[in-house]
Amino acid sequence: MDVVALVPAAGRGERLGYGMPKALVPVLGEPLLLRAVRGLIGSGCVHHAIVAAPPDAVEEVRAAVAPAGGAVHVVPGGSQRTESVRCALAESARVVPDAAVVLVHDAARAFTPASVIREVVCAVRDGADAVVPVLPVADTIKQVDADDRVTVTVDRARLRSVQTPQGFTPEVLHEAYAAVGDAATDDAGLVERLGRTVATVSGHPQALKITTAFDLAIAEAVLAEPFPGRDRP
Numbered sequence: 001m002d003v004v005a006l007v008p009a010a011g012r013g014e015r016l017g018y019g020m021p022k023a024l025v026p027v028l029g030e031p032l033l034l035r036a037v038r039g040l041i042g043s044g045c046v047h048h049a050i051v052a053a054p055p056d057a058v059e060e061v062r063a064a065v066a067p068a069g070g071a072v073h074v075v076p077g078g079s080q081r082t083e084s085v086r087c088a089l090a091e092s093a094r095v096v097p098d099a100a101v102v103l104v105h106d107a108a109r110a111f112t113p114a115s116v117i118r119e120v121v122c123a124v125r126d127g128a129d130a131v132v133p134v135l136p137v138a139d140t141i142k143q144v145d146a147d148d149r150v151t152v153t154v155d156r157a158r159l160r161s162v163q164t165p166q167g168f169t170p171e172v173l174h175e176a177y178a179a180v181g182d183a184a185t186d187d188a189g190l191v192e193r194l195g196r197t198v199a200t201v202s203g204h205p206q207a208l209k210i211t212t213a214f215d216l217a218i219a220e221a222v223l224a225e226p227f228p229g230r231d232r233p
Protein backbone atom coordinates (compact mmCIF):
# COMPACT_ATOMS: atom_id res chain seq x y z
CA MET A 1 0.00 0.00 0.00
CA ASP A 2 1.24 3.47 -0.93
CA VAL A 3 3.10 5.94 1.24
CA VAL A 4 2.60 9.63 0.52
CA ALA A 5 4.82 12.40 1.87
CA LEU A 6 3.49 15.91 2.42
CA VAL A 7 6.36 18.39 2.12
CA PRO A 8 5.72 21.85 3.59
CA ALA A 9 7.99 24.14 1.57
CA ALA A 10 6.06 27.41 1.63
CA GLY A 11 8.21 29.18 4.23
CA ARG A 12 9.95 32.44 3.44
CA GLY A 13 13.32 31.56 4.95
CA GLU A 14 13.59 34.89 6.79
CA ARG A 15 16.15 33.58 9.28
CA LEU A 16 18.28 32.13 6.50
CA GLY A 17 18.25 35.53 4.83
CA TYR A 18 18.78 34.59 1.17
CA GLY A 19 15.96 36.83 -0.08
CA MET A 20 14.20 33.85 -1.68
CA PRO A 21 11.99 31.00 -0.41
CA LYS A 22 14.23 28.68 1.61
CA ALA A 23 13.09 25.64 -0.41
CA LEU A 24 14.72 27.14 -3.52
CA VAL A 25 18.07 27.95 -1.91
CA PRO A 26 20.78 25.93 -3.67
CA VAL A 27 23.08 23.73 -1.62
CA LEU A 28 26.12 22.57 -3.61
CA GLY A 29 24.16 23.28 -6.79
CA GLU A 30 20.76 21.72 -5.92
CA PRO A 31 17.78 23.39 -4.22
CA LEU A 32 17.02 22.24 -0.68
CA LEU A 33 13.56 21.09 -1.78
CA LEU A 34 14.89 18.87 -4.56
CA ARG A 35 17.30 17.27 -2.08
CA ALA A 36 14.47 16.71 0.41
CA VAL A 37 12.11 15.14 -2.15
CA ARG A 38 14.87 13.00 -3.71
CA GLY A 39 15.71 11.78 -0.21
CA LEU A 40 12.10 10.73 0.37
CA ILE A 41 11.65 8.95 -2.97
CA GLY A 42 15.18 7.54 -2.84
CA SER A 43 14.49 5.94 0.55
CA GLY A 44 12.56 3.34 -1.44
CA CYS A 45 9.49 3.49 0.76
CA VAL A 46 7.79 6.74 -0.35
CA HIS A 47 5.70 6.60 -3.54
CA HIS A 48 4.23 10.11 -3.86
CA ALA A 49 5.23 13.58 -2.65
CA ILE A 50 2.87 16.55 -2.33
CA VAL A 51 4.78 19.80 -1.99
CA ALA A 52 3.22 22.96 -0.51
CA ALA A 53 4.89 25.93 -2.23
CA PRO A 54 4.81 29.67 -1.50
CA PRO A 55 1.66 30.80 -3.36
CA ASP A 56 3.66 33.32 -5.40
CA ALA A 57 6.35 30.80 -6.38
CA VAL A 58 4.39 27.69 -7.40
CA GLU A 59 5.88 27.55 -10.92
CA GLU A 60 9.43 28.09 -9.67
CA VAL A 61 8.95 25.31 -7.14
CA ARG A 62 7.53 23.02 -9.84
CA ALA A 63 10.59 23.63 -11.98
CA ALA A 64 12.95 23.11 -9.05
CA VAL A 65 11.45 19.76 -8.09
CA ALA A 66 10.91 18.42 -11.65
CA PRO A 67 14.19 16.44 -11.72
CA ALA A 68 12.83 14.30 -8.86
CA GLY A 69 10.39 12.61 -11.29
CA GLY A 70 6.69 12.18 -11.93
CA ALA A 71 5.16 11.24 -8.60
CA VAL A 72 5.53 14.77 -7.23
CA HIS A 73 2.65 17.26 -7.06
CA VAL A 74 2.92 20.93 -6.13
CA VAL A 75 0.12 22.97 -4.53
CA PRO A 76 0.05 26.50 -3.09
CA GLY A 77 0.69 26.52 0.67
CA GLY A 78 -0.49 28.93 3.35
CA SER A 79 0.90 31.65 5.61
CA GLN A 80 1.53 29.22 8.51
CA ARG A 81 3.15 25.78 8.36
CA THR A 82 -0.09 24.20 9.64
CA GLU A 83 -1.98 25.77 6.73
CA SER A 84 0.58 24.54 4.22
CA VAL A 85 0.28 20.98 5.54
CA ARG A 86 -3.50 21.27 5.40
CA CYS A 87 -3.32 22.23 1.70
CA ALA A 88 -1.01 19.29 0.92
CA LEU A 89 -3.19 16.90 2.93
CA ALA A 90 -6.27 17.91 0.93
CA GLU A 91 -4.39 17.30 -2.32
CA SER A 92 -3.13 13.92 -1.09
CA ALA A 93 -6.71 12.80 -0.40
CA ARG A 94 -7.46 13.57 -4.05
CA VAL A 95 -4.30 12.12 -5.61
CA VAL A 96 -3.65 9.12 -3.33
CA PRO A 97 -7.01 8.36 -1.69
CA ASP A 98 -5.93 4.88 -0.60
CA ALA A 99 -2.56 5.74 0.98
CA ALA A 100 -1.60 3.51 3.90
CA VAL A 101 0.85 5.95 5.51
CA VAL A 102 1.15 9.73 5.38
CA LEU A 103 4.47 11.38 6.22
CA VAL A 104 4.93 15.09 6.86
CA HIS A 105 8.49 16.18 6.13
CA ASP A 106 9.97 19.69 6.20
CA ALA A 107 11.69 20.74 2.97
CA ALA A 108 14.13 22.35 5.39
CA ARG A 109 15.26 18.92 6.68
CA ALA A 110 16.74 18.07 3.30
CA PHE A 111 19.58 15.85 4.55
CA THR A 112 17.56 13.32 6.53
CA PRO A 113 19.06 9.84 6.12
CA ALA A 114 16.95 7.16 4.40
CA SER A 115 17.22 5.00 7.52
CA VAL A 116 15.15 7.52 9.51
CA ILE A 117 12.48 7.73 6.80
CA ARG A 118 12.23 3.94 6.65
CA GLU A 119 11.99 3.58 10.43
CA VAL A 120 9.11 6.05 10.60
CA VAL A 121 7.22 4.29 7.79
CA CYS A 122 7.81 0.87 9.37
CA ALA A 123 6.51 2.06 12.74
CA VAL A 124 3.21 3.20 11.19
CA ARG A 125 2.95 0.01 9.13
CA ASP A 126 3.52 -1.91 12.39
CA GLY A 127 0.48 -0.28 13.98
CA ALA A 128 1.39 3.13 15.41
CA ASP A 129 -1.12 5.96 14.84
CA ALA A 130 1.61 8.59 14.87
CA VAL A 131 5.41 8.47 15.00
CA VAL A 132 8.10 11.12 15.41
CA PRO A 133 11.89 10.83 15.11
CA VAL A 134 13.61 12.23 18.21
CA LEU A 135 17.04 12.98 19.64
CA PRO A 136 18.01 13.37 23.28
CA VAL A 137 18.66 16.96 24.35
CA ALA A 138 22.40 17.66 24.67
CA ASP A 139 22.31 21.03 26.45
CA THR A 140 21.20 21.79 29.98
CA ILE A 141 17.72 23.34 29.72
CA LYS A 142 16.61 26.22 31.94
CA GLN A 143 13.26 27.95 32.16
CA VAL A 144 13.27 31.74 32.57
CA ASP A 145 10.73 34.30 33.76
CA ALA A 146 9.49 37.35 31.84
CA ASP A 147 12.73 39.18 32.77
CA ASP A 148 14.91 36.34 31.47
CA ARG A 149 15.98 35.26 34.98
CA VAL A 150 16.31 31.53 35.48
CA THR A 151 13.40 30.05 37.40
CA VAL A 152 14.26 26.36 37.14
CA THR A 153 16.67 23.89 35.58
CA VAL A 154 14.50 21.35 33.77
CA ASP A 155 15.27 17.63 34.10
CA ARG A 156 16.35 16.83 30.54
CA ALA A 157 16.31 13.03 30.97
CA ARG A 158 12.84 12.85 29.45
CA LEU A 159 13.10 15.71 26.99
CA ARG A 160 13.48 14.98 23.28
CA SER A 161 14.17 17.19 20.33
CA VAL A 162 11.72 16.36 17.53
CA GLN A 163 12.49 16.05 13.81
CA THR A 164 10.66 15.07 10.64
CA PRO A 165 9.45 13.03 8.78
CA GLN A 166 6.56 12.46 11.16
CA GLY A 167 4.38 9.50 10.18
CA PHE A 168 0.64 8.97 10.56
CA THR A 169 -2.20 6.79 9.49
CA PRO A 170 -4.26 8.89 7.06
CA GLU A 171 -7.34 8.59 9.31
CA VAL A 172 -5.55 10.04 12.34
CA LEU A 173 -3.91 12.90 10.44
CA HIS A 174 -7.22 13.86 8.79
CA GLU A 175 -8.95 13.74 12.18
CA ALA A 176 -6.22 15.91 13.73
CA TYR A 177 -6.45 18.50 10.95
CA ALA A 178 -10.25 18.51 11.06
CA ALA A 179 -10.07 19.28 14.79
CA VAL A 180 -7.26 21.84 14.68
CA GLY A 181 -7.87 25.05 16.57
CA ASP A 182 -4.67 27.00 17.11
CA ALA A 183 -1.75 26.25 14.84
CA ALA A 184 0.83 23.83 16.22
CA THR A 185 4.60 23.79 15.72
CA ASP A 186 4.44 20.20 14.52
CA ASP A 187 1.84 17.76 13.20
CA ALA A 188 2.16 15.22 15.99
CA GLY A 189 1.14 18.02 18.37
CA LEU A 190 -2.29 18.06 16.74
CA VAL A 191 -2.59 14.30 17.20
CA GLU A 192 -1.61 14.64 20.88
CA ARG A 193 -4.55 17.06 21.30
CA LEU A 194 -6.85 14.23 20.17
CA GLY A 195 -5.53 12.19 23.11
CA ARG A 196 -3.84 9.69 20.78
CA THR A 197 -0.47 8.11 21.50
CA VAL A 198 2.54 9.38 19.58
CA ALA A 199 5.39 6.87 19.33
CA THR A 200 9.06 7.74 18.82
CA VAL A 201 11.93 6.33 16.77
CA SER A 202 15.57 7.44 16.75
CA GLY A 203 16.25 10.64 14.85
CA HIS A 204 19.62 11.61 13.35
CA PRO A 205 21.85 14.71 13.59
CA GLN A 206 21.82 14.95 9.76
CA ALA A 207 18.05 15.49 9.88
CA LEU A 208 18.74 18.98 11.26
CA LYS A 209 16.40 21.75 10.14
CA ILE A 210 18.17 24.32 7.99
CA THR A 211 17.07 27.50 9.72
CA THR A 212 20.11 29.79 9.74
CA ALA A 213 23.20 30.31 7.56
CA PHE A 214 25.17 28.38 10.18
CA ASP A 215 22.94 25.31 9.67
CA LEU A 216 23.54 25.58 5.93
CA ALA A 217 27.31 25.72 6.48
CA ILE A 218 27.09 22.56 8.60
CA ALA A 219 25.05 20.78 5.90
CA GLU A 220 27.51 21.77 3.17
CA ALA A 221 30.40 20.49 5.27
CA VAL A 222 28.61 17.18 5.85
CA LEU A 223 27.93 16.77 2.12
CA ALA A 224 31.49 17.64 1.15
CA GLU A 225 33.44 15.68 3.77
CA PRO A 226 32.52 12.19 4.96
CA PHE A 227 32.94 11.73 8.72
CA PRO A 228 32.65 8.68 10.96
CA GLY A 229 28.98 7.74 11.25
CA ARG A 230 27.85 9.77 8.25
CA ASP A 231 24.73 8.34 6.71
CA ARG A 232 23.77 9.00 3.09
CA PRO A 233 21.02 11.64 2.97
Ligand SMILES: Nc1ccn([C@@H]2O[C@H](COP(=O)(O)OP(=O)(O)OP(=O)(O)O)[C@@H](O)[C@H]2O)c(=O)n1
Binding pocket: 007, 008, 009, 010, 011, 012, 013, 014, 015, 016, 022, 023, 052, 077, 078, 079, 080, 081, 082, 084, 085, 106, 107, 108, 109, 209, 210, 211
Ligand atom coordinates in the same frame (compact mmCIF):
# COMPACT_ATOMS: atom_id res chain seq x y z
N1 LIG B 1 3.85 29.17 5.86
C1 LIG B 1 4.75 28.17 5.93
C2 LIG B 1 5.85 28.23 6.81
C3 LIG B 1 6.77 27.19 6.81
N2 LIG B 1 6.60 26.14 5.96
C4 LIG B 1 7.60 25.08 5.89
O1 LIG B 1 7.76 24.46 7.15
C5 LIG B 1 9.09 23.99 7.30
C6 LIG B 1 9.67 24.47 8.63
O2 LIG B 1 9.60 25.90 8.68
P1 LIG B 1 10.84 26.87 8.92
O3 LIG B 1 12.10 26.12 8.92
O4 LIG B 1 10.54 27.70 10.10
O5 LIG B 1 10.84 27.70 7.55
P2 LIG B 1 10.53 29.22 7.26
O6 LIG B 1 9.14 29.57 7.70
O7 LIG B 1 10.86 29.39 5.81
O8 LIG B 1 11.63 29.97 8.16
P3 LIG B 1 11.62 31.48 8.67
O9 LIG B 1 10.77 31.51 9.92
O10 LIG B 1 13.06 31.76 8.94
O11 LIG B 1 11.05 32.36 7.57
C7 LIG B 1 9.89 24.53 6.10
O12 LIG B 1 10.14 23.48 5.19
C8 LIG B 1 8.99 25.59 5.54
O13 LIG B 1 9.11 25.77 4.12
C9 LIG B 1 5.49 26.10 5.10
O14 LIG B 1 5.34 25.16 4.34
N3 LIG B 1 4.58 27.11 5.12
Ligand SMILES: C[C@](O)(CO)[C@H](O)COP(=O)(O)O
Binding pocket: 081, 106, 162, 163, 164, 185, 186, 187, 209
Ligand atom coordinates in the same frame (compact mmCIF):
# COMPACT_ATOMS: atom_id res chain seq x y z
C1 LIG C 1 8.05 20.35 12.54
C2 LIG C 1 9.36 20.71 13.19
O1 LIG C 1 10.41 20.66 12.24
C3 LIG C 1 9.67 19.65 14.24
O2 LIG C 1 10.83 20.00 14.94
C4 LIG C 1 9.34 22.07 13.81
O3 LIG C 1 8.44 22.09 14.88
C5 LIG C 1 9.05 23.19 12.81
O4 LIG C 1 9.08 24.41 13.52
P1 LIG C 1 9.16 25.81 12.78
O5 LIG C 1 9.10 26.83 13.89
O6 LIG C 1 7.98 25.86 11.85
O7 LIG C 1 10.47 25.87 12.07
